[in-house]
Amino acid sequence: MKLSISAVLLLGAALAVPAAAQPSNPDDRAASTLSRMTEDEKLGMLMGYLTPRVPEDQIPENVPTGAGFVPGVPRLGIPALAESDASLGIANMGGFMRRNDEATAMPSALLMASTWNPSLIEQAGRVMGAETRAKGFNVLLAGGVNLIREPRNGRNFEYFSEDPLLSGVLAGYSVRGIQSNHVVSTVKHYLLNAQETGRSFADVRMDEPEMRESDLLAFQLAHEIGQPGAVMCSYNKVNSKYACENPFILNDVLRGDWGFKGWVLSDWGAVHSVSIRQGLDQESGRTYDERKTAYFGTPLREALASGSVTQADIDRSVTRILRTIYALGLADDPVKPGNPIDFDQHLDLAQKVAEQGIVLLKNEGNLLPVAANAKRILVVGAHADKGVPQGGGSSQVWPVGGASLRLPIPGEPVYHTRLYMPSSPLDELKKQFPQATIDFDDGTDPARAAKAAGDADIAIVFADQFTAEGHDVPLNLPDNQDALIEAVADANPRTAVVLETGGPVLMPWLDKVPAVVAAWYSGNRGGHAIARVLSGQVNPSGHLAVTFPASVSQLPNPTLPGAAMIDQAKGRDLYDLPEEEQTLEITYPEGSNVGYRWYAQKGFKPLFAFGHGLSYTQFAFETPKVSGKTAEVAVRNTGDRAGATAVQLYLVSRNGKTERRLVGFQRVDLAPGGSQTVKLDIEPRLLAEWENGGWSQPPGTYGFAVGKSAEQLGRTVTVRLPARTWKD
Structure with a gap:
């Protein structure tokens, strides 16, 4: 007999075991609880529901509307899992x-990564985790670890970087912060989900060593640092098998090699x-639409009855689900919806x-910061009089203070509405420069x-690009904004451009503009932050976490994979194509050499390199002292104002072969004239290759250099290192 969710919740009258009688170890506790569960209760925990599509009388009490929920077992003290994007x-x-x-509304993950500051990202995670609890959720579908392989990907703003070390470390610290609130954070989208075009059926082909040295390494680092309670598998296929039924990446790698103890839920x-034996633990997002098969519903029960599932x-x-609930305290410290939120502290x-995380990309003639004695300032474009933009799709946050502007997108559902955060750069600049006349033109x-612009002491052009889940975008700025920038720059050589984008963009006007700032999607108080950077109250310290290409011809795939399918769909949803036409094989010629590594390998000069970022002061780096496991670097602020870098x-060479791999990093803040010796731990897997089922570091001469970016490197230091092999 098939039971409703309500019946599962009410099944049994036994009281929960008193806390004093519970085993303290989460593994023992999970085993004890499992022994007292009915079959229906067990199966109920393996199916998640899309909350907005489920009848209200079927939703457990106190479960808020969000991405979804999974029924709990009240009689055993197992809480429902309330999930939020x-x-x-x-x-x-x-x-x-x-x-x-x-x-x-936090800034985009790409902006977060541009801080190069793990401890700050952990603090941001703590804020998000606290608000998760206060709103009645206990699972946050966070932790976007995917490497930025495709700069046109519409979800790049949700991901940290193109580099496995930077992405893995920052994602791990973010997860650690979120889970400190006794809520679960996922990491996602596992694996190789690097574009939105054809995401539900794309087949990404890549050899194991290339995956191990890039995307898998990023997820591995995030797992080691953050110990996420759950992993969300992606829509796409990996080497001809869907990620959510791929035993190699789920069972062999995630659980076998890394020892992951949490559970895998589907996107x-x-x-x-019915892929439970292939490594999937929980199907997400059932909608009660009987036309769509819920594989972990009736088919799973039938498979259990037939013996194909045991x-x-x-x-x-x-x-696995129970263990995580106990290990992270979801049962012992349940969420309490309605607890007050200190929004002032969180907004700060x-x-x-x-x-x-705002990056100063160019500053010829020290145009920025804006001169304190400027009398006339013109601000142009991108609704800078209203606020700052946010990306669209499942990560979109309704900000504190409400959206200052909501723009519909023709033909799109409401969740792709364009939102602007209630923090106007124009208003904040007026506060910074009360003596100046500041005018606005909508562009x-x-x-x-x-x-x-011709009458202004300085013109500041804001340019934006809306990106969202479900869509990939060209690298050109939309809405004739390139022409706008060029026209303003022609009229006033003292023009600065502020880019509010979800990722890299091309800049055909760059030679005409002396100053460019990458402000990304800057969050709830983005206008405040941008104005403070432009005025000099804040010294910019962001460094790029992604390469800006000079042209699409430099990309590993100059033509977006699946672009022909988009043309074939002719305005229809790509997923409405006949199933036999939903075949998209994607290969990445760069393999493990993602982003800046590809540019170094090919000798391409990007528009702006990974790691690049200017300041209103200057820094000098001593030649590093490298042991192979650690490095010491003396850094000095040679300018006249405090700043951070x-x-x-x-790693720049190995046995005579040119390499380019970030192997260690640290943000450092220095007073004018101040200096500090920074000690970096070198990630050993970045000195090695994946061979014969493990890591192999060949013996020989290794060259290291400190860089102001992946392209602007200092003197190379060489060390002899022995051979080394090891397993994960």
């Missing part, structure tokens, strides 16, 4: 899911079979992240904006 705060797409329920709608398979997956932290008429240590 995503990595940038407590998502509430368009403000419609929970009518105008506000949360702190919403990413399940294609009781041991069911018990193993339930145990979001602003601090934005200020550290819709380049000729009008150029005419206004990112010390970046690269």
Whole structure:
């Protein structure tokens, strides 16, 4: 007999075992609870539901509307799992899911990564975890670890970087911060989900060594540092098998090699079979639409009855979920919806992240900071009079203070609404420069904006690009903004450009513009942060976590994989194509040499290199002292104002072969004239290759250099290192 969710919740009248009688070890405790569960209770924990699509009388009490929920077992003290998107705060797409329920909108993950500051990202995680609890959720679908292989990917703003070390470390610290609140954080989207085009059926082909040395390494580092309670498998295939039924990446690597003890849940709608034996523990996002198969519903019960799935398979997956619930305190310290949130403190932290992650890309003639005696300033474009943009899709947060502007996208559902955060750069600049006349032009008429710019001491053009889940984007700025920038720059040589984008963009106007700032999606108080950087109250210290290409011809795949399919769809949803036409094989010619490594390998000069970032002061780096396991680097602030930089240590050669791998990094803050010796731990797996089922470091001469970016390197130091092999 098939039971409803309500019946599962009410099944049995036994009281929960008193806390004093419970085993203290989460493994023992999970085993004890499992022994007292009915079969229906066990199976109920393996199916997640999409909350907005489930009848209200079927939703457990106190489970808020979010991404989904999984029924608990009240009689045994097992809480329901209430799940919220995503990595940038407590998502509430368009403000419609929970009518105008506000949360702190963190800056994009790409901006977070540009801080190169793990401890700050852990603090941001603590804020997000605290708000997760306060809003009644105990699972946050955060931890976007995917490497930025495809700069046109519409979800790049949710991911940290193109580098496995930087991505893995920062994701791990973010997860650690979130889970400190006794909530679960996922890491996602496992694995090789690098573009949105064809994501539900794309087949990504890559050899094991290339995966181990890049994307898998990023997830491995995030797992080691953050110990996430759950891993979300992705929509796409990996080497012809869907990620959510891929025993190699789920069983062999994740659990076998890394010892992952949590559970694997699917992305919403990413399940294609009863794949519990292949490594999936929980199907997410059932909608009660009987036309769509819920594989972990009736088909799983039938497989259990036929013997193709065993009781041991069911018990193993339930145990993984239970163990995580106990290990992270979800049962002992359950969430209490409605607890007060210190939004002022959280907004201060979001602003601090934005200020550290904004990157000064170019500053010829020290145009920035804006002169304190400027009398006339023109601000142009990108709704800078209203606020700063945010990305779209499942990570979209309804900000504290409400969206200052909501723009529909023709033909798109509400969750792809364009939102602007209530922090106007124009208003904040007026506070910074009360003595100046500051005018605004919306930028819709380049000729009008150029005419206004001619009378200004400085023109600041804001340019934005909306990116979102479900769509990939060209690298060109939309809406004729390139022409706008060029027109303003022609009229006023003292023009600065502020880019508010989800990733890299091309800049055909770069030679005409003396100053460029990458402000990304800067979050709830982004306008405050941008104005403080432009005025000089904050010294910019961000460094790029992604390469800006000079042209699409430099990309490993100059043509976006699946672009022909988009043309074939002719305006229809790509996923409405006949199933036999939903075949997209993707290869990445760069292999493990993602991003800046590809540029170094090919000898390409990017527009702006990974790691690049200017300051209003200057820094000098001594030649590093390298042992092979650690490096010491003396850094000095040679300018006249306090500032921060990112010390970046690269492997640049091995036995005469040119390499380019970030092997260690640390942010350092220095007073004017101050100095500090920074000690870096070198990640050993970045000195090695994956061979014969393990890591292999060949003997020989290794060259290291400190860089101001992956392209601007200092003197090379060589050391002799012995051979070494090891398993994970």
